[in-house]
Amino acid sequence: MSNHAISTDLLQRGKKVKLAIFDVDGVLTDGRLYFLTDGSEFKTFNTLDGHGIKMLIASGVRTAIISGRKTQVVERRAQNLGIQHLYQGREDKLVVLDELLGELGLSYEQVAYLGDDLPDLPVIRRVGLGMAVASADSFVRQHAHGVTQARGGEGAAREFCELIMRAQDNLDAAQTAYL
Numbered sequence: 001m002s003n004h005a006i007s008t009d010l011l012q013r014g015k016k017v018k019l020a021i022f023d024v025d026g027v028l029t030d031g032r033l034y035f036l037t038d039g040s041e042f043k044t045f046n047t048l049d050g051h052g053i054k055m056l057i058a059s060g061v062r063t064a065i066i067s068g069r070k071t072q073v074v075e076r077r078a079q080n081l082g083i084q085h086l087y088q089g090r091e092d093k094l095v096v097l098d099e100l101l102g103e104l105g106l107s108y109e110q111v112a113y114l115g116d117d118l119p120d121l122p123v124i125r126r127v128g129l130g131m132a133v134a135s136a137d138s139f140v141r142q143h144a145h146g147v148t149q150a151r152g153g154e155g156a157a158r159e160f161c162e163l164i165m166r167a168q169d170n171l172d173a174a175q176t177a178y179l
Contacts, residue, residue, distance in 0.1 A: 006163060010146045013129040014167025018110040020056060021097070021123070022083075022157060024067040024074050026116035027133055030153035043073050044153065052158030053081045059170040064100060066093045068119055094122045114160045116140060116152050131160055 025031055029043045036042070057063055063083045067074060070089035078086045087096045101107065109128035113120070116136035124130030124144050132144035135151035146163075148156040165171035 006166065007146070010129065010163060011167040013109075013145060014112065014164045016109050016128050017061060017112040017164050017168070018106055019062045019064060019100070019104065019112070020053075020161065020164060021064045021066055021100075021111060021113045021127075022053075022160075023093075023113075023115040023117075023120050024065060025069060026135065026152040027114050028065075028077070028153065028157055030151070031116065031135065041071060041073070043071070043077075045077055046153055046155060046157070048155050049153075049157035049161075050077075050081055052161035053083065055174045056161040056165060057082050057084075059165050059168065059174060061164060061168075062104065066090060066096050066123070068093075091119065093119060094126065097123050097126065112160070112164055114148075114157060115144075129164070131163075 022028055028045055028049060034042050053063060064085035065078055065083055066087045068091050074088060075086060085100060090096045108126050111127040112129035113123045113127045114131050115124050116133050117140060118137060121140050121143060130144050131146045131148060132141045133148050133152040133156040141147045148159045150156040150159050162171055165174060
């Protein structure tokens with residue numbers, strides 16, 4: 001999402017964000033599930049997405065994962081990135097959202113969510129900044145506040161993180177720290 005492509009509405013919504021929540025399959029991954037003959041599975045993650053999440057955390061935004069599936073791979077990825085709240089094997093994501101907001105004392109408008117499929121839609125529609133990845137289900141894209149240019153697992157999470165950081169005037173400082 002280039003600078004000029006971000007709407008004023010998305011930037012206004014992003015300013016209020018104190019918690020960013022990510023789905024996993026189709027958002028942090030390309031959505032494909034890989035099963036080995038022994039029954040275990042593996043996932044591939046994008047390093048650009050990972051660094052975007054680390055930068056977002058460093059800028060003061062809390063992070064969470066809510067996934068309907070449960071795997072050790074996701075637990076390890078969350079730990080590696082410093083994601084503070086991990087909920088796996090939870091089909092009703094809105095119930096998890098309410099639990100998390102109660103624990104953190106936040107309101108819906110202070111939350112951003114990035115998803116891709118119908119189980120994500122109740123949260124996308126409830127939070128202050130509900131976005132879909134470019135590869136999301138068309139019905140989900142239609143009802144999200146915004147859609148990333150990148151597909152899930154291919155930089156969409158980075159784009160989402162940078163949008164929030166840009167809205168909060170933290171992106172330039174995070175990037176220029178590497179010059």
